[in-house]
Amino acid sequence: MRKINNNLSDKIRDEIINFIEPDIYYCYQCGRCTAGCPLANVYEYQPNQIIRLVQANEINSIFDSNSIYLCLSCEICSSRCPQGIDIAAIMSYLRIKSWENRSFKEKLIAEFYKAFLKIIGIFGRSYEPGLILNLNLVSGKFFNDMDLALNILRKRKIKLFPEFVKDRKKLSRVVKKYL
Amino acid sequence: MKKEMEKFQEDIQLGKIAYFPGCSLNSTAMDFNVSLKNLLKFLNVEFEEIDDWNCCGTTPAHNVSEELSIILSARNLLLAKKMDYENILCPCVSCYCRLLIASKVINSNIEPENKMQESKRNLVLEELKNMGFDINQKLDFRVYSIVQFLLLIKEKIRNKYIEVKDEINNSREIMLLKSLKPVCYYGCVLLRPGYVTKFDNIENPTSMENVLKEVGIKSLNFSFKTECCGAILSLTNKNIVIELSEKILNAAQDSGANCIIVCCPLCQQNLDLRQSQINKYYKSNYKIPVFYISQILGLALGLSFKNTMIDKLFVKPDIRI
Ligand code: SF4
Ligand code: SF4
Numbered sequence: 001m002r003k004i005n006n007n008l009s010d011k012i013r014d015e016i017i018n019f020i021e022p023d024i025y026y027c028y029q030c031g032r033c034t035a036g037c038p039l040a041n042v043y044e045y046q047p048n049q050i051i052r053l054v055q056a057n058e059i060n061s062i063f064d065s066n067s068i069y070l071c072l073s074c075e076i077c078s079s080r081c082p083q084g085i086d087i088a089a090i091m092s093y094l095r096i097k098s099w100e101n102r103s104f105k106e107k108l109i110a111e112f113y114k115a116f117l118k119i120i121g122i123f124g125r126s127y128e129p130g131l132i133l134n135l136n137l138v139s140g141k142f143f144n145d146m147d148l149a150l151n152i153l154r155k156r157k158i159k160l161f162p163e164f165v166k167d168r169k170k171l172s173r174v175v176k177k178y179l
Numbered sequence: 180m181k182k183e184m185e186k187f188q189e190d191i192q193l194g195k196i197a198y199f200p201g202c203s204l205n206s207t208a209m210d211f212n213v214s215l216k217n218l219l220k221f222l223n224v225e226f227e228e229i230d231d232w233n234c235c236g237t238t239p240a241h242n243v244s245e246e247l248s249i250i251l252s253a254r255n256l257l258l259a260k261k262m263d264y265e266n267i268l269c270p271c272v273s274c275y276c277r278l279l280i281a282s283k284v285i286n287s288n289i290e291p292e293n294k295m296q297e298s299k300r301n302l303v304l305e306e307l308k309n310m311g312f313d314i315n316q317k318l319d320f321r322v323y324s325i326v327q328f329l330l331l332i333k334e335k336i337r338n339k340y341i342e343v344k345d346e347i348n349n350s351r352e353i354m355l356l357k358s359l360k361p362v363c364y365y366g367c368v369l370l371r372p373g374y375v376t377k378f379d380n381i382e383n384p385t386s387m388e389n390v391l392k393e394v395g396i397k398s399l400n401f402s403f404k405t406e407c408c409g410a411i412l413s414l415t416n417k418n419i420v421i422e423l424s425e426k427i428l429n430a431a432q433d434s435g436a437n438c439i440i441v442c443c444p445l446c447q448q449n450l451d452l453r454q455s456q457i458n459k460y461y462k463s464n465y466k467i468p469v470f471y472i473s474q475i476l477g478l479a480l481g482l483s484f485k486n487t488m489i490d491k492l493f494v495k496p497d498i499r500i
Binding site for chain 1: 203205206209231232233234236237238239240241243244245246247250251254294295306309310311367371405406407409411412414415416419423452453455456490491
């Protein structure tokens with residue numbers, strides 16, 4: 001993983017403190033966020049630990065663990081925090097910062113995002129067959145989910161050919177900026 | 180809030196709702212799309228698909244850049260505006276969240292809360308302007324999820340049901356419905372806070388049940404209504420989805436249900452399409468059909484298996500279709 005320097009780490013922490021309401025120092029480590037998180041048992045750091053790590057300015061440790069990448073943005077944590085802390089928004093924010101600094105640790109997820117956005121850049125709409133093919137090539141597991149793919153084809157529950165947005169030129173230009 | 184509802188109902192009577200299907204409904208969730216469109220037509224709810232709509236960017240865009248996610252979604256809103264619509268129906272829960280957030284950023288009456296939000300808003304508006312949209316006009320978008328929308332047209336559903344009830348009594352479709360003991364599954368994001376108008380309880384919602392009651396369908400209690408199925412991790416971290424979705428199937432079975440009614444394409448896929456993988460992995464024997472709420476409502480009002488696309492389910496109900 002690409003480490004970020006201290007200045008940037010400070011900046012990320014400060015932005016979280018200044019712009020995401022309420023103040024993360026209200027967290028009293030009750031662990032309710034973690035108790036409801038569907039991914040707690042696969043996370044390397046739990047949601048309450050992430051909050052603590054931000055307070056301690058350990059942004060690199062967060063970028064280097066799987067939690068922010070796997071987070072589903074389901075918001076169970078935020079909705080249940082007795083202090084009203086928006087943990088999900090903080091996770092999202094950290095994830096975006098990690099992407100911007102090319103520190104994304106979960107490589108397959110990063111590849112998926114890239115492939116997806118590339119397809120949107122080309123067609124303007126998603127195109128599943130292209131996406132899955134791309135992903136299976138990258139992961140080297142070419143036969144991943146072949147059983148399901150066959151089922152889907154048998155039922156014709158998919159569009160085999162991509163659809164194009166007519167006015168997609170300007171759209172593509174914007175998407176490319178973020179790739 | 181109440182006022183908003185009233186205004187909305189007026190709009191619907193005037194036949195003013197734009198329909199944003201999104202990529203899932205256009206492809207792997209075509210059964211949701213077709214059954215919902217047929218249901219709305221049958222109820223005389225007028226709607227029009229947004230012309231030349233694009234992908235909302237869903238999780239990948241949102242996880243890479245908030246601005247990108249908002250720009251992609253806002254383009255669809257502004258296309259609707261060009262067709263003279265400001266009420267948008269987004270059946271797909273993921274699209275709904277993205278379009279809703281975009282509306283909260285570009286609507287004219289929104290004041291950014293801090294500098295970061297303000298610069299984000301300006302950047303988004305600038306890009307939209309570059310795309311050729313008029314961003315100086317007054318914008319007042321209201322984005323509706325499928326469940327909210329069904330609640331709003333509840334009366335129409337009730338009246339139609341009373342009208343057709345006696346004619347359709349002996350059809351195979353109704354036989355199927357009579358054999359069902361459903362639980363309603365809302366999934367994780369539909370009702371979560373932050374950006375959602377709180378039209379229902381977050382921890383124990385009942386709006387799907389309430390709509391289904393109008394057509395005489397009773398659902399069982401279910402403690403997993405808003406647990407997460409693993410959503411889009413199905414493409415990259417399959418094992419997590421298999422584990423989470425198994426828990427939901429298991430809980431449904433424990434509640435005494437023989438089917439699940441859902442309102443989100445990703446939930447439907449993870450529970451239905453992946454059920455065979457779940458069974459293989461856990462050596463279990465689940466055989467729980469997972470219907471879209473639009474399919475069940477359609478059947479209850481007399482639409483055929485064909486018009487509700489029941490044959491597209493991977494786990495088939497017990498009746499021959
Ligand atoms: S629920 Fe809120 S207060 Fe409790 S540990 Fe999590 S973030 Fe801190
Ligand atoms: S939003 Fe992320 S961290 Fe919060 S409960 Fe959901 S998966 Fe866990």
